[in-house]
Amino acid sequence: MGPKTNLSRLLLSSRAKRGICSFPPSKETSDSSSRTLLGITRTFFLRRSAQLILLTIAVFALLGAGDESARVNDLGHRMMCVCGCNQILLECNHVGCAYSDRMRAELVAAVDRGDNDDLTLQGFVQKYGTTVMAAPTKTGFNRVAWIMPYLVLVLGLATVTLIVRAWRSRPLVLPDDSVAAIHGADLEYFRDRARKDTEI
C-alpha cells in the first residue's frame, strides 16, 4: 500500500469522523435511518445535497473574483458618471467630462490601495451621493427594489396556478342547443381528427 492509498484512507477516516458519509454508506449511518433507496439513506442524501448547495454557493460567490483590472471593470460598471449623462461610469464618453476621468482615476487608486469592493463603493457614495450607484443597494428600503420583481413573479405563478386549478375543476356548461356530451374513445377520435384537419 503506497503513500497515496494511505492518504486516501486518512481522508476517508477524517471525513467519517466529521460525519461526512462516504459511498457506500457505513453500517452505522444506514442504521440511523430506516428508509433507504438503492442503498442511499435519507441522511446521506440530505448531507450530500447540503454539501452540493454549499459548493455551488461558494463557486458563485467566487465568480467574478479576478485581477485588478477586472475589479476596476466590475466596480466601474456598478457606478454611474455623475455629470448628468446618465451613463455607466466606464461608458461615459465625454472628452473633458468634469467627473468621469477623475472618478475613474479615484477608482483605480482605490483598487491599487487594496480597498475591498464595499469600502471602495462606500467611498464613492460618501463623496458623490447615493445616485452614484448604478443599482439600488441591498440594504434598508432599497431591498424592496430587488424583492418586488421576484415577489410579483411568485405571486403571478401562484395566481396562474390557482386559475388553472379553478378552470380545470369548473364544469363545462354546454349551450342549450348542444347535443349530448361525447366521452372516452369517441372524444379522443374527434379530437385527433380535428387536430389533423387543422394542423396545416
Place this chain on the structure above:
Amino acid sequence: MSQIGSFALLLALALCAYSFLAGILGLVIKGPGAGRLGETARRAGIASFAIVFLAAVVLVVAAFQNDFSIAYIFHHSNRDLPAPYKFATLWSGQEGSLLFWALLLSAYGLVLRLRYKTDVRLFAHASVIIAAVQVFFLLLLNFAANPFGVMQGSLPADGNGLNPLLQYPEMVIHPPMLYLGYVGFTVPFAFALAALIMRYPGEKWIQITRRWTMVTWGFLTCGVFLGAHWAYSVLGWGGYWGWDPVENASLMPWLTGTAFLHSVMMQEKRGMLKTWNMWLIFSTFMLSIFGTFLTRSGVVSSVHAFAQSSIGDWFVAFLGIIFVTCLFFYIKNRSHLRTEHKLESLISRESSFLFNNLLLLVACFTVLWGTLFPVLSEWVQGTKVTVGPPFFNRVNVPVALLLLLLTAIGPLLAWRRTSIDSLKRNFMWPAIGALVAGVLLVALGMKPWTDISYFYSLMTIMLSVLVALTVISEFVRGGRVIGRHTGQNLLASMVQLAHRNTRRYGGYIVHFGVIVIMIGFAGSVFNQDKEQEMGFGDKLTIGSYTLVCQSYTQDDNPNYGSEWAVMNVFKGGKQIATLNPERRFYKASQQTSTMVANRSTPQEDLYVVYEGQNPDTGKPIIKVHLNPLVMWIWVGVWIMIVGTLVALIPNSVPVRVAAPARMRVEPVGAGD
C-alpha cells in the same frame, strides 16, 4: 403663419369636441335623428384630420421658411439646418411632437371612420372614444403646449438649431415609427372599450382589434429598434440599450402588446381570458400615455427627455380619467366577459399562453418598477437612488430566458391538451440540437462557470437554437405534408404552408427574428474596448484588428465644424477598410455630437469613436469597441418585420375543421 396654425388647432378642437358629443348623443338617443347626428359626428371626425394636417403643414412650412417669429421654430431650427431635419423639426420638441401625436391620431381616426361600414355601431362607439382622446391632445395643444406661440420682443436673426443628437438620418424615421406605435394603440383600446360599453355580441371586435394591434405593434417594434440603432450610432458609448426611462417607456407597451397578441388567440379560439384581454389592451394604451408622461414631465431624469415641462399634470389627470372610465364600464358589464370554456390540461397551448403572459407582464412590471423606484425612494427615504442597467439586466435576463424556453415549447403544444409522448417526440431533436450547440460553444472556449454573464449568454444561445429548431421543424413537417399532396418541392410547399395560415407561420417567423436578436444580445458579453491617443502612424490593436492613424484633420460648414481622423484598419496584415470617426460642433446650438465609424460584419462590429483632442498634444483620442454579433440584432428586426407582414396577409385557404354532421365539435387546433 402662426395665426393660421393656432386657428387650425382651435377649429380641430371644436370639431373633435363636436364629434365626441354628437357621437354620444347619436348613440344614446333614440329616434330618426340619431343616425343623422351620428353621421355628422363621423364627418366632423374626418374633417378634424384635414384641419390638424393643415396645422402640421403650417409648422413644417414655417421651419422651411425660417419663421423665427414662432418660438418653436426658433428653439428647434436654424437657417443652415439641412432640409430633412427641418422637416423633422415637427417632432423635435415638445409642442411639435404633441402636434405630431394629434396628427397621427386623427389619421388613424380617419381610417377608422372611413371604414365604418364594417360594423356601423361598433365603429361609431370607437369613433367617439377616439374623438375623446383627440380632444385631450388638442386641449393640450391649444392651452398648454401651443406650437404656434410667438416670440416676444425683436425678431431673432437665427434659431437655436436642432439638438445635435437628433441630426442623424434615423431621427427622421425613428420618432414617426415610435409614435405610430404609441398612437396606434388608441385604436385597439377604442374598439375594446366600445365592445365593453355596448356588450358587443360575438367576437368580430376582437378580430378587428387584433389586426390593428398587430399593425401598431409592428410600428412600435420598428420604432424601438430604430431608437436602439440610433443610440448605438450616435451616442457613441458602444451600446444600443441603456435602460433609460424613455427607452423603458417604449418597451412597456410593447411588452403588454406582445402579451395581448398571444392571449387574444385564447379568446378567439376558446372564448377564454376575456377580462384579461380587455385589461391588457387598456393597460397597453395607458402605458403608451404613461410613456409620453414620463418623456414630457421630467419626473425621471433621462438622456432622451428632450423636452420637459409642467404638462405632466395633464397626463396624470388624463390617465386617471381613462382608468376610472375603464373600471366603471368593466364593473357595469363584466358579466359579458364570462369565459366560455374550461382549461383541460396543464400541458396545452392555453396554459403556455398563460405563462407567456405572466412572464411578459412580470418583465413589464420590472421595467415600470425600476423606472419609478427612484421617485418612490425619494418619497420614502428622502434620497434618490439610481436604477440602471445592472438592476434591469439582473432581474430581466432570467425572465427573458424563461420566455425563450416557452417560445420553444409553446408552438409544440396543441389546444386543449397535448400528450407527453407527442411533446417528447416533437421536442427531442430540437433539444438535442440545443445541447450540441452548448457543448460546441464550451468546447470552443466559452466558460459559463467563470462569470454569470457567460452563463446567461450560453443559455441564450442554447435556447435560441432550441427555438430555431422547433420553428424550422414546424415548417418542414407542414411543408412535407403539403408536398406529399401537391408534389411540390419542400420550399414551395413551405411557402404555401405559410400562405394557408399566415398568422401562425408569420408568428413563427417573428419568433425566429426574436431569437436572432437574442443571439445578437448574447454577443455583448464578449465586448472589448480600448482607448488611446493616436498621432500620425500610431497603432492600436484590438482583437484581430490593427488600426493605424493615417491622419486627422478638421472641417467646417455652415451648420457645424468637425474634427475627424482617418483610420486604416488591418486584419491579418492586410488593409481591409478605412474608417473616419468624427466629432461635430454644431454652431447654432453650441453643442457637440459624435459620428461613430462602424465596420459591421456578421461576426463583429469594429466601432470607432472620435472622443476629442488632447488639448496638450493636439492628438485625437480614439476609443475602439469590438462588439460581437451586433449585426444580428438588426437582421433579427428585419425578420420580425417580415413575419409581422406575413401575419397580416389574409390566408389563401380558410382553415376549416371537418366535423360530422350529427355532432358539433369545437375547433381545437387551427394553429396560431
